[in-house]
Amino acid sequence: MGHSQYDPAMQSRPAWNAGKTVGTKRPLTQKQIWAVRFFLDREGRLRDRALFDLAIDSKLRGCDLVKIKIGDIVSGADIRTRAIIIQQKTGKPVQFELTADVRASLLTWLQLRGGTVHDYAFPSRVDHAAHHSTRQYARLVDEWVDAVGLRRAEYGTHSLRRTKASMIYKATGNLRAIQILLGHTKIENTVRYLGVDIEDALILAERTEI
Template identity: 40%
Template sequence: MTAPPKPAWNRGKVVGKKPPLTPDEVSLIRLLLRQDSRTQPAAVRDLALFNVALDTCFRGSDLVRLRVADVATPLGVREIVEIRQKKTGTRNARPVQARLSAVTRESLRTYLATEERPLHSWLFTGQGVRWSHSHLSESQLWRLFKGWLVRARLDPALYGLHSLRRTFPTYIHQQTGNLRAAQLLLGHVSIESTKEYIGTEQAEALDIARKYHL
């Protein structure tokens, strides 16, 4: 008697690269978080987190481990953030830099003003006394992102945390064609890794296919 065939591992799942957010989707999520922040203290953190995630293009593992000192000094919020990536730190000694926009710096100022945070403390923590001294985990970050997508009526199954990381460098490349800038933003050693990561060659091939047909 033969055993019944096992279901495919990817049955019902969306596989492949997760797409970046579009500028319109970014604006919508940001608007919803701003509205929520007027009545929900947690949304003040979420707005700052969303903005920092977009501006820095950091991996989730680096984003959740930011400390207050990474983005602020006793004089105020930094414009340039610099970190050593957790994943590639041993292979790439060069730190990664990111610029925080005026919008992001303002959301950080509002967030940091909600309570006294020492410079050595974690930047993005959980809510309540129990979790206020622990940084968010990557799974918590994903749950937050999933909630933002649902609020914006976007299907969470189509996205992942790498969607946040891909959004800004993909937009920069689309607007300027500058792949080197995207590489520096992502902290990639190889430009080929950047091409693969943001799918530039695939996007260019599809664009050509739109212009030519049999």
């Protein structure tokens, strides 16, 4: 239930976005990805490196990423090359690829982490039977972007979700493919999410000769 602007109790309550930069978070560039990886490797943060890599490759929302179970990404003694999960927001499945470097960092972490296929890949430090919270994940992303000199106001968890999708779109211009990879129900959502505008459309048109 909402609150009226005339409600006395609301007069002194600040807006939820007061002092914050609201809007689409920027995707990372290839150079920034390698900067974060270098930082995490230098600090020996195996869990964070695996989480970061999985976030980039999977293109999942934070709420889905933190709930990944070992069995979702492991087959036998190996990391899967492709995985599938059911999205919390839509209730529909979405598939994602796991590239060689990402599989290597995941394997390194999971060998250290141990556990069964029923356990969460990234357990909470407070309760090992629970998964990492989205708030914990957001705090980690803040640490990572700080470490490589980026502004928290411009980058966040959605930056990781958008990064590979944006790169694929720039390379192919294939919005339908990006819609499938992001698990969007409508292509209009993909257009808004990527920030596709008339300039992008014109550039694509100019590349097409008839």
